């Protein structure tokens with residue numbers, strides 16, 4: 150599907166504004182806000198969560214910043230660039246209650262990622278890495294209700310499935326660990342202490358075994374373990 154990354158109107162319809170408070174943030178404001186955390190936007194592993202991400206105006210702008218830094222840093226190393234570009238896409242999380250916004254956000258993120266990846270890695274770019282990036286995006290950008298912390302159906306009504314985030318961590322040269330946590334657990338443990346995925350410390354993760362699922366695999370094969 151062709152993806153439109155061009156400037157869009159900030160309002161789609163009066164109904165959407167009234168029902169969901171949907172007003173997209175303009176690029177200038179997005180960048181002014183990101184400038185306040187400019188250094189974090191350069192680190193590939195610095196995690197961002199947007200609980201009402203819309204069609205991804207903030208997340209796409211952060212991704213562009215991260216990828217441009219990687220391009221500068223790994224000018225002569227497509228292998229390191231690829232690995233870190235997977236880490237970068239794995240660091241961006243979003244929730245939105247409107248399904249079309251979630252789909253558009255995912256498409257925009259993948260389109261930016263793929264364009265940069267293909268341009269930088271050229272003949273060394275692989276379909277497997279593209280599939281890994283696509284899979285990570287599909288897990289990180291969630292159609293859910295950030296107030297009830299539940300996934301929603303096409304009409305925006307809560308389902309019985311909780312919102313679950315996957316933490317993606319590069320644990321050795323090319324091995325990636327995925328650990329799943331419910332959003333409610335992450336918020337419960339969020340006391341602003343030092344931590345990993347958003348705010349969780351290693352001790353808190355061990356306490357009570359709150360993660361739901363964990364596996365380790367090559368960073369290009371994260372999609373080979375099903376959902």
Ligand SMILES: C[S@@+](CC[C@H](N)C(=O)[O-])C[C@H]1O[C@@H](n2cnc3c(N)ncnc32)[C@H](O)[C@@H]1O
Pocket residue numbers: 169170171172173174199200201202203204205206207244245246247250293294295296297
């Ligand atoms: C003001 S817009 C902001 C969109 C985006 N953050 C931006 O700045 O461009 C608010 C967004 O919140 C979403 N939203 C409203 N209620 C929500 C809820 N309970 N959970 C998750 N998303 C919600 C809407 O669908 C809409 O996309």
